[in-house]
Amino acid sequence: MTQGNAETADAGASGLLRIERADRVLTVGLNRPAKRNALNDGIILEIGECFASLPEDIGAVVIHGIGDHFSSGLDLSELTEHDATGGLLHSQMWHRVFDRIQYSRVPVIAALKGAVIGGGLELACSAHIRVAEPSTYFALPEGQRGIFVGGGGSVRLPRLIGVARMMDMMLTGRVYSATEGASYGFAQYVTEAGNGLGKAMELATKVASNAPLTNFAVLQALPMIAEANPQTGLLMESLMATVAQSDKEAKRRIREFLEHKTAKVKPKS
Numbered sequence: 001m002t003q004g005n006a007e008t009a010d011a012g013a014s015g016l017l018r019i020e021r022a023d024r025v026l027t028v029g030l031n032r033p034a035k036r037n038a039l040n041d042g043i044i045l046e047i048g049e050c051f052a053s054l055p056e057d058i059g060a061v062v063i064h065g066i067g068d069h070f071s072s073g074l075d076l077s078e079l080t081e082h083d084a085t086g087g088l089l090h091s092q093m094w095h096r097v098f099d100r101i102q103y104s105r106v107p108v109i110a111a112l113k114g115a116v117i118g119g120g121l122e123l124a125c126s127a128h129i130r131v132a133e134p135s136t137y138f139a140l141p142e143g144q145r146g147i148f149v150g151g152g153g154s155v156r157l158p159r160l161i162g163v164a165r166m167m168d169m170m171l172t173g174r175v176y177s178a179t180e181g182a183s184y185g186f187a188q189y190v191t192e193a194g195n196g197l198g199k200a201m202e203l204a205t206k207v208a209s210n211a212p213l214t215n216f217a218v219l220q221a222l223p224m225i226a227e228a229n230p231q232t233g234l235l236m237e238s239l240m241a242t243v244a245q246s247d248k249e250a251k252r253r254i255r256e257f258l259e260h261k262t263a264k265v266k267p268k269s
């Protein structure tokens with residue numbers, strides 16, 4: 001990990017990640033541009049360490065790619081070293097790391113550009129919000145390589161884009177542009193060229209200003225509620241709402257609004 005400034009998290013020192021901090025936002029840069037940020041074991045393990053040891057006062061994380069691409073996916077030069085058992089362990093290692101992202105205490109925003117391929121797309125899907133520059137393209141070329149997704153893609157991607165579209169992607173190798181991707185749910189924002197990281201930082205600063213308990217409920221409870229049967233879901237919602245509103249942070253924020261001390265909710269003029 002490259003030391004960005006004195007407040008940089010301490011996930012390792014290999015240079016595979018460039019981790020920097022701006023106020024309450026941590027940026028995690030995949031730093032193998034010569035290999036188009038292909039995800040080798042080293043970089044996956046460092047991502048895992050980084051998310052396991054997020055500083056307590058961090059409010060959001062932005063993950064991005066150094067160079068022209070987010071990530072070209074699994075480092076294909078390493079996969080050939082695995083037998084079946086090794087393959088299983090490898091995939092499960094990715095699952096653990098990407099779960100740390102998905103179940104992170106704070107929101108994670110992926111700033112995408114260029115290639116978002118295979119395991120790179122699986123990584124992006126474990127984030128909570130995805131921002132794409134116009135250069136971004138999404139693809140799952142596993143079929144061409146004779147492999148299958150191994151980073152949780154078969155679980156997370158159908159939930160974003162549907163089983164039929166994922167089947168089409170995997171069977172035909174179809175490449176989706178940034179705008180197509182956004183319309184299908186790969187990305188929530190498409191920015192101007194060169195502004196992906198800036199937009200992601202802007203969003204991260206905004207989400208980091210939310211009450212931590214609300215962010216926690218959105219990240220941890222919302223996905224479970226959405227998949228639960230309606231009765232269970234509604235009960236979970238009521239419980240979560242009760243916990244959140246009894247927190248002193250909610251009381252403080254609501255009082256500030258009633259005393260006209262905080263911003264109103266208005267559309268941008």
Ligand SMILES: COc1cc(/C=C/C(=O)SCCNC(=O)CCNC(=O)[C@H](O)C(C)(C)COP(=O)(O)OP(=O)(O)OC[C@H]2O[C@@H](n3cnc4c(N)ncnc43)[C@H](O)[C@@H]2OP(=O)(O)O)ccc1O
Pocket residue numbers: 034035036038039069072073074075076077087090091092094115117118119120141142145147148149150151
């Ligand atoms: C099965 O268990 C799994 C699976 C997985 C996840 C699976 C996957 O991710 S499958 C998808 C794998 N990725 C690809 O097939 C993409 C391959 N790369 C490209 O198509 C191109 O490199 C590019 C991304 C479009 C960029 O093109 P360009 O800008 O022209 O750059 P290049 O000259 O091609 O590349 C420069 C340099 O980087 C090397 N490289 C690029 N991508 C990879 C890669 N994915 N793996 C290894 N190396 C890569 C390329 O070879 C060049 O190297 P040189 O030495 O020649 O300079 C997950 C978990 C499981 O358990």
